[in-house]
Each structure stands twice: as structure tokens, then as C-alpha cells.
Amino acid sequence: MYLQHWRLDYSPFRTTIDAERAYPSEALRESTARIEYLIAERRRVGVLLGERGAGKSVALAVMQRRLQQSGAAACVVDAFGLSRRELLWQVAEGIQAEPDPTDDEGRLWRRLSDRAQHLKWQGRDAVLMVDDVEQLGADLMRQLVRLLRIDPAPDSRWTVILATDPARLSYLDDAVLHAIDLRIDLYPWTLDDTTGYLQNALFEAGRLTPIFDDEAILRLFELTTGVPRHVVRLADFALLAGAGAGADSVDAGTVEQAFEEISWSPPVAAG
Known part of the structure; x- marks a missing residue:
């Protein structure tokens, strides 16, 4: 040592993600400000783009902490290796929809929909952030499309942020790509x-x-x-x-x- x-x-230099100690670089400040704009303007979907190692996971962790401190229901889900049920479970748990271990997919969908409506009634934002979204297979990509549309009402407070490498953006389903309202680039x-x-x-x-x-x-x-x-x-x-x-x-x-x-x-x- x-x-x-x-x-x-x-040791001052660590690769573990620590939202509290994240260095406030110009790139981090700009990307989080754009995410905040997306949410404030009630836009549905944003995509955070940055090469591997650029700090996408850190930016999402910073936003999760900031949003939770402001009273929003915010969660980050790592898309790598998830099954259909695991994806729904992690989202439900992340936004405090109180999933039960016995819930099947249909029950998890109902919990998510009910929670999104309840949060809207409370005047609170619900923000789902999916890291490494390109890792979702075709079946889970269809689930993602459904998640994007979980509250289609004009007064929805449901926002989804997708994080991926620019070179892998084309891996996303066309329905997901067409739903994107704002591109957010995270520069070195x-x-x-x-x-x-x-x-x-x-x-x-x-x-x-x-x-x-x-x-x-x-x-x-x-x-x-x-x-x-x-x-x-x-x-x-x-x-x-x-x-x-x-x-x-x-x-x-x-x-x-x-x-x-x-x-x-x-x-x-x-x-």
C-alpha cells in the first residue's frame, strides 16, 4: 500500500460509485441539469449517452440521490442479466410499490400502474433510470416499451431515463428510439x-x-x-x-x- x-x-482514487462524493465536473453538472429539465417539463423519455467509463452510472446515482431528497420516487436499475420478472420487481421495489415475493408479472404490472397514479395524485415525480439499457434482450425491450407508457395521460409525472453507449444506441427497439424526447450527452x-x-x-x-x-x-x-x-x-x-x-x-x-x-x-x- x-x-x-x-x-x-x-486511497483517494476509487472506481466504486459514490453519489455523495461524485466530483462535480462540468459534464456532470450539465447532464444532471438536462435530466432535471426533462423531469420538470414533464417529458417522458430521455437518453443519457456516454462512452464506457464516462460516468453514466455516477450521473444516475447522483440524480437518484437528488430526486429522493426532493421527495420523488426514483430508482436506478442495471439492465445487465435481468429476467422479465426481475426487471419488473426491481422497478416496483425502487419506486416503493411494495411488491410481494409471490407476485407474478401481472400483479407487478398492476402495482406499478397503481403506484404511478398514486404518486401523481400526491404531486410527486416518479423517475425510472435504466443503466446499460442496451443489455435488454428483445423480450425485455418490449417490456421497456410498456414501462415507457405506464401512464400515458397528459398530466403524467412518470419519466424514464435510459443510459447507454452512443455506439449501442441502435440496439434499442424502434419504439423506444421514437419515444425519446431529449438526448443528453455526457462528455469526458x-x-x-x-x-x-x-x-x-x-x-x-x-x-x-x-x-x-x-x-x-x-x-x-x-x-x-x-x-x-x-x-x-x-x-x-x-x-x-x-x-x-x-x-x-x-x-x-x-x-x-x-x-x-x-x-x-x-x-x-x-x-
């Missing part, structure tokens, strides 16, 4: 975002003086192209490499060494 070497209280971090993230993460972990010099930060940004997940991983490996070398700080050479040692290979900018 490098914590003692760098005088850190804990800027150099300023990357710099701010590194400084903030290290400070919160107990480091009061910089570890990465300016050239190291620039090189880290170039090598990761600002993709948040890659920034986090490369920064972590750079700390490990620097500690292993007994360095007093992380320079561009240390970042490049760390980059060569890790298994993934994002696009590399010429340098």
Missing part, C-alpha cells in the same frame, strides 16, 4: 476537471500538499483522454509506481510508467 508513503488517510472531463478532481481527491484523503506536478497531470489527461474511469485508475497506479520508486512526487515519467503497466489501453494522445 502507498498510503504511508504519501501520507494519506485512505476537461483538463481543468481532471486537475480539480486529482487535487480534491487527494485533499479529502488527507494530503495537504500536491503529489502530481503540472506535467504529470497534463500527461495523465492526455493518456486517458479525460475519461473519468481511466483517470481514476491511472492516477491510482501512478501513486503506486511513485511510492514503489520512493519518489517525493509524481512526474510525467511516472504516469507513463504506470500507463504501460496497466492492462487497459484507452486512446493515447501523441506526446
Whole structure:
């Protein structure tokens, strides 16, 4: 571990999703603001697009926390590996429709419809967010179409946000694509975002003086192209490499060494 070497209280760079500690990058602020606009304007369906590692899951977690704090019934469902009943169950549980373990699909649909109507009567928003939506097979995609239409009334307060990679948008059913009211693009971090993230993460972990010099930060940004997940991983490996070398700080050479040692290979900018 490098914590003692760098005088850190804990590892500052983690890939786990933590809505409370999510770095407020320009991209995150813009994407969540557009989701809030979609909900406020009573639009039905939005699609959040970003390449793998861009922070879609983080953006959804941030929105879930924010919406729940405002009184909305909001849930995030990971589409990977779900069965028909699991999809309905997770949505019902997520919006507090009180599903019963004995419920069949028909009963779950009734619970969802009743809950959507009850929330509307209370003046509360219901927001379903589906991460990795392209993972739904044809059968579940038809269920998704039905979920989009669970409250077709003009005064509906039911909103669905779908998250996927732009290259996989075409995997969605035509009925889903035609239902989309707003496209929300989640762009990689800027150099300023990357710099701010590194400084903030290290400070919160107990480091009061910089570890990465300016050239190291620039090189880290170039090598990761600002993709948040890659920034986090490369920064972590750079700390490990620097500690292993007994360095007093992380320079561009240390970042490049760390980059060569890790298994993934994002696009590399010429340098």
C-alpha cells in the first residue's frame, strides 16, 4: 500500500460509485441539469449517452440521490442479466410499490400502474433510470416499451431515463428510439476537471500538499483522454509506481510508467 508513503488517510482514487462524493465536473453538472429539465417539463423519455467509463452510472446515482431528497420516487436499475420478472420487481421495489415475493408479472404490472397514479395524485415525480439499457434482450425491450407508457395521460409525472453507449444506441427497439424526447450527452472531463478532481481527491484523503506536478497531470489527461474511469485508475497506479520508486512526487515519467503497466489501453494522445 502507498498510503504511508504519501501520507494519506485512505486511497483517494476509487472506481466504486459514490453519489455523495461524485466530483462535480462540468459534464456532470450539465447532464444532471438536462435530466432535471426533462423531469420538470414533464417529458417522458430521455437518453443519457456516454462512452464506457464516462460516468453514466455516477450521473444516475447522483440524480437518484437528488430526486429522493426532493421527495420523488426514483430508482436506478442495471439492465445487465435481468429476467422479465426481475426487471419488473426491481422497478416496483425502487419506486416503493411494495411488491410481494409471490407476485407474478401481472400483479407487478398492476402495482406499478397503481403506484404511478398514486404518486401523481400526491404531486410527486416518479423517475425510472435504466443503466446499460442496451443489455435488454428483445423480450425485455418490449417490456421497456410498456414501462415507457405506464401512464400515458397528459398530466403524467412518470419519466424514464435510459443510459447507454452512443455506439449501442441502435440496439434499442424502434419504439423506444421514437419515444425519446431529449438526448443528453455526457462528455469526458476537461483538463481543468481532471486537475480539480486529482487535487480534491487527494485533499479529502488527507494530503495537504500536491503529489502530481503540472506535467504529470497534463500527461495523465492526455493518456486517458479525460475519461473519468481511466483517470481514476491511472492516477491510482501512478501513486503506486511513485511510492514503489520512493519518489517525493509524481512526474510525467511516472504516469507513463504506470500507463504501460496497466492492462487497459484507452486512446493515447501523441506526446
